[in-house]
Amino acid sequence: MTASFTIALDVMGGDHGASVILPAARRSLKVADDFRLLLVGDQETIESGISGWSASERERVEMVHASQVVGMDELPAVALRTKRDSSMRVAIDQVKNGAAQACVSAGNTGGLMATARYVLKTLPGIDRPAIATALPSMNGHTHMLDLGANVDVEAAHLYQFAVMGSVLANAVDGLEAPRVGLLNIGSEAIKGNDRVREAGRMLEESSLNYIGFVEGNDVYCGDVDVVVCDGFVGNVALKISEGVAKMISSKMKAEFDASVFSRLSGLFALPVLRRIRHRFDHRRYNGASLLGLQGVVIKSHGSADELAFEHAIRIARIEAEANISSRIDKQLGQLLGQETSE
Amino acid sequence: MTASFTIALDVMGGDHGASVILPAARRSLKVADDFRLLLVGDQETIESGISGWSASERERVEMVHASQVVGMDELPAVALRTKRDSSMRVAIDQVKNGAAQACVSAGNTGGLMATARYVLKTLPGIDRPAIATALPSMNGHTHMLDLGANVDVEAAHLYQFAVMGSVLANAVDGLEAPRVGLLNIGSEAIKGNDRVREAGRMLEESSLNYIGFVEGNDVYCGDVDVVVCDGFVGNVALKISEGVAKMISSKMKAEFDASVFSRLSGLFALPVLRRIRHRFDHRRYNGASLLGLQGVVIKSHGSADELAFEHAIRIARIEAEANISSRIDKQLGQLLGQETSE
The missing domain is CATH 3.40.718.10 (Isopropylmalate Dehydrogenase)
Incomplete structure (x- = not known):
C-alpha cells in the first residue's frame, strides 16, 4: 500500500x-x-x-x-x-x-x-482555536472542549467551539448528528451566567443537534457526544476527573493491601481490576486536538509514555484522514450562511 | 445533660x-x-x-x-x-x-x-455568602467553596471565600492554620484569568496560610485543606466528581458481573469493595454550609435519604457548637483591621 x-x-x-x-x-x-x-x-x-x-x-x-x-x-x-x-x-x-x-x-x-x-x-470565522479531547463515558466517550486554550470567552466563542466539536465527533466517530451540550450549573434556562445563556440561544437557532444545558455529571453519563465550555472550566473539569480517578484507584489498592484476606481477595479480583484499569487507562485517551x-x-x-504517544499519533492519523480542518471550515460556512439567510 | x-x-x-x-x-x-x-x-x-x-x-x-x-x-x-x-x-x-x-x-x-x-x-465585610462542602481526599477531606451561589465573582469575593473557608476548616477540623489554595488552571503565576491572579496577590498579603494556586487534581490529593473558586467552576467540579465516581463504580459492577469467574472473584472482593464504597459514600458528605x-x-x-439528612444535622451541630458565624466575623475583622493598619 x-x-x-x-x-x-x-x-x-x-x-x-x-x-x-x-x-x-x-x-x-x-x-x-x-x-x-x-x-x-x-x-x-x-x-x-x-x-x-x-x-x-x-x-x-x-x-x-x-x-x-x-x-x-x-x-x-x-x-x-x-x-x-x-x-x-x-x-x-x-x-x-x-x-x-x-x-x-x-x-x-x-x-x-x-x-x-x-x-x-x-480558519475563517474562528476567532480562537480550542483544545478538545475524548473522555471515557458510560457507553463510549464524550468529546469536551475547550480544555484550557481560552480562559475568558464570549458567547460567540462557545458557539464556535460547539461547531468544531460537532464536526470532530462526526469525523472521528461517524456520528450523523452528534448531540452537543453546553456545560452549565443547572439544566434550567435561568441558571448560569450571561455568556452561557446567550450561547445557548445561539445554538438553539443553529442546525446543530443542540440538546441544551448539561451539568458536570452528564459529561460521563453517555447521553451527550460533545460538551462545550470555556477553557478555565474545561481544564478544571479534566484535572478534577483525573484527581478523583487517582484517589479511588489508590484507595482501592490500599484496601486490597490492608490484610492477608483482602490481599487474597485482591488476587482473585485481579483480572477484573486489570480490565477496569485498561478501560480507564488515561494513556488510551492521550492526544488532544487543537481545533x-x-x-x-x-x-x-x-509525560506521555510510548503507548500514550502512539495513541496521539493514532488521533493525528484519524484527523488527517478525515481532513478535519476543511470539514470544520465547510460546516462553519454553511452554518453562518444559513443563519444570515434566515 | x-x-x-x-x-x-x-x-x-x-x-x-x-x-x-x-x-x-x-x-x-x-x-x-x-x-x-x-x-x-x-x-x-x-x-x-x-x-x-x-x-x-x-x-x-x-x-x-x-x-x-x-x-x-x-x-x-x-x-x-x-x-x-x-x-x-x-x-x-x-x-x-x-x-x-x-x-x-x-x-x-x-x-x-x-x-x-x-x-x-x-456578616459585615461579606458581600456574598458562599456554599461550602467537604470532599473526601487521599488522607481526610478538603473543604471547597463556592459551589454555586455566585457565578460571577470579583477577586475580593474570592478573598472573602478564602477567609470563610479557613475559619470553617479551623472550627470543624481543629486545624491551627488550614492550607488555603486558589483553584486555577496552572500553578504558575502567569496562568489563569485576571480575577484569580488578583485574588492570589491579595491572599499572599493576608495572614491566612495561603499556599498558592492549586489545580483540579489537587482537590483530592490531600495537600490542601481549603480550595477556593467561583460558584460556576465549583459546581461543575463537584458534579463532575460525582459523574466520574458513578461511572467507575458502575463499570466495576458490570465487570464483576460479566462472567461466573468474575462474579466469584467479586464475591471474594465484596468486603473490600464494601469498605471502599463506605469511604466514598456521598451520603456521609451531605450537608453544605451557607457561609x-x-x-x-x-x-x-x-434527594437525601435518612442517613444523608442525619449527616447534614451533624454538620449543623458542629457549626452551631463552634459558633462559626461569629468566628468568621471575628477573623474577617482582624484581617481587614490588620490590612488597613499596614
Missing part, C-alpha cells in the same frame, strides 16, 4: 523527548501501513534513536533537522520569537508547507498553541 | 419531605444528647410522623407550624415574596429570633440562599 498521508512528529518535545517518541513512532508504523512519518528534531539524536529499525521501517520515515527545543516552562511569546528552528516550530511548518497533513507534539501547550496559530492561522486551525495539530501529554 | 443548643429543621423540604426528615431527626437524637430540635412544618404531618417516638425523644423536640412549602423548582424571588409562612422561611426565622442556633433544609438551593440572606443578612451569614444554615441534598 502506498502511503496516503504524512505526519510530522516533534521528536524533542515533552518530558522524555526522543527516548519515548521514537519507540512510539516505531509502534505506530506497525499498527497501520498507509502513512509516513517526518521525524523532526536533532539529526544526530534521531539517527542514533532509529539505528536499530528495520529497513522497511526506515523507508517510511524521513528526518527533518531542527536545532532548537522549546522548554516545558518556556513562555509562549518567547518560544515564538526566539525558537524559530525548534522541533515544535519545524514540525508545524511541515503542515503549513504541505509536506505533512498533521503534526504531533508533547511540548508545552501554550507554546504549541501560539506557534500553531502564528504559522497555520485560524480551528488551518491544519491538524495534536497535543500529547508532556 | 441539658441541651446546650437547638437546631431548626425544615421538615417539608426536599424531594421526600417529612417521610425522610423525621426518621433522620430521630436518628440524630440517638447520636448525641446535648441538643434539641425544632420541627418546622405542617403540624398534622409532623404529629403523625412522630407518633411512634418514645417519650424521651418527644421531650427533646418542639413543633413549629408552617402552612406553606417552597417547591423544588420555585424561583428564589417568588419563594421569598409569596411564601412567608413556608417551612424553609420559618426554620430560618428561628435562627434569626434566637430560638435556634442553626437550621437545616433540603429545599431548593436558590430559595434557601435568597431567604437566608434576606432574613439573617450577611457568610449572621447565623448557621445547612443545605442538605434534595
Whole structure:
C-alpha cells in the first residue's frame, strides 16, 4: 500500500523527548501501513534513536533537522520569537508547507498553541482555536472542549467551539448528528451566567443537534457526544476527573493491601481490576486536538509514555484522514450562511 | 445533660419531605444528647410522623407550624415574596429570633440562599455568602467553596471565600492554620484569568496560610485543606466528581458481573469493595454550609435519604457548637483591621 498521508512528529518535545517518541513512532508504523512519518528534531539524536529499525521501517520515515527545543516552562511569546528552528516550530511548518497533513507534539501547550496559530492561522470565522479531547463515558466517550486554550470567552466563542466539536465527533466517530451540550450549573434556562445563556440561544437557532444545558455529571453519563465550555472550566473539569480517578484507584489498592484476606481477595479480583484499569487507562485517551486551525495539530501529554504517544499519533492519523480542518471550515460556512439567510 | 443548643429543621423540604426528615431527626437524637430540635412544618404531618417516638425523644423536640412549602423548582424571588409562612422561611426565622442556633433544609438551593440572606443578612465585610462542602481526599477531606451561589465573582469575593473557608476548616477540623489554595488552571503565576491572579496577590498579603494556586487534581490529593473558586467552576467540579465516581463504580459492577469467574472473584472482593464504597459514600458528605451569614444554615441534598439528612444535622451541630458565624466575623475583622493598619 502506498502511503496516503504524512505526519510530522516533534521528536524533542515533552518530558522524555526522543527516548519515548521514537519507540512510539516505531509502534505506530506497525499498527497501520498507509502513512509516513517526518521525524523532526536533532539529526544526530534521531539517527542514533532509529539505528536499530528495520529497513522497511526506515523507508517510511524521513528526518527533518531542527536545532532548537522549546522548554516545558518556556513562555509562549518567547518560544515564538526566539525558537524559530525548534522541533515544535519545524514540525508545524511541515503542515503549513504541505509536506505533512498533521503534526504531533508533547511540548508545552501554550507554546504549541501560539506557534500553531502564528504559522497555520485560524480558519475563517474562528476567532480562537480550542483544545478538545475524548473522555471515557458510560457507553463510549464524550468529546469536551475547550480544555484550557481560552480562559475568558464570549458567547460567540462557545458557539464556535460547539461547531468544531460537532464536526470532530462526526469525523472521528461517524456520528450523523452528534448531540452537543453546553456545560452549565443547572439544566434550567435561568441558571448560569450571561455568556452561557446567550450561547445557548445561539445554538438553539443553529442546525446543530443542540440538546441544551448539561451539568458536570452528564459529561460521563453517555447521553451527550460533545460538551462545550470555556477553557478555565474545561481544564478544571479534566484535572478534577483525573484527581478523583487517582484517589479511588489508590484507595482501592490500599484496601486490597490492608490484610492477608483482602490481599487474597485482591488476587482473585485481579483480572477484573486489570480490565477496569485498561478501560480507564488515561494513556488510551492521550492526544488532544487543537481545533480551528488551518491544519491538524495534536497535543500529547508532556509525560506521555510510548503507548500514550502512539495513541496521539493514532488521533493525528484519524484527523488527517478525515481532513478535519476543511470539514470544520465547510460546516462553519454553511452554518453562518444559513443563519444570515434566515 | 441539658441541651446546650437547638437546631431548626425544615421538615417539608426536599424531594421526600417529612417521610425522610423525621426518621433522620430521630436518628440524630440517638447520636448525641446535648441538643434539641425544632420541627418546622405542617403540624398534622409532623404529629403523625412522630407518633411512634418514645417519650424521651418527644421531650427533646418542639413543633413549629408552617402552612406553606417552597417547591423544588420555585424561583428564589417568588419563594421569598409569596411564601412567608413556608417551612424553609420559618426554620430560618428561628435562627434569626434566637430560638435556634442553626437550621437545616433540603429545599431548593436558590430559595434557601435568597431567604437566608434576606432574613439573617450577611456578616459585615461579606458581600456574598458562599456554599461550602467537604470532599473526601487521599488522607481526610478538603473543604471547597463556592459551589454555586455566585457565578460571577470579583477577586475580593474570592478573598472573602478564602477567609470563610479557613475559619470553617479551623472550627470543624481543629486545624491551627488550614492550607488555603486558589483553584486555577496552572500553578504558575502567569496562568489563569485576571480575577484569580488578583485574588492570589491579595491572599499572599493576608495572614491566612495561603499556599498558592492549586489545580483540579489537587482537590483530592490531600495537600490542601481549603480550595477556593467561583460558584460556576465549583459546581461543575463537584458534579463532575460525582459523574466520574458513578461511572467507575458502575463499570466495576458490570465487570464483576460479566462472567461466573468474575462474579466469584467479586464475591471474594465484596468486603473490600464494601469498605471502599463506605469511604466514598456521598451520603456521609451531605450537608453544605451557607457561609457568610449572621447565623448557621445547612443545605442538605434534595434527594437525601435518612442517613444523608442525619449527616447534614451533624454538620449543623458542629457549626452551631463552634459558633462559626461569629468566628468568621471575628477573623474577617482582624484581617481587614490588620490590612488597613499596614
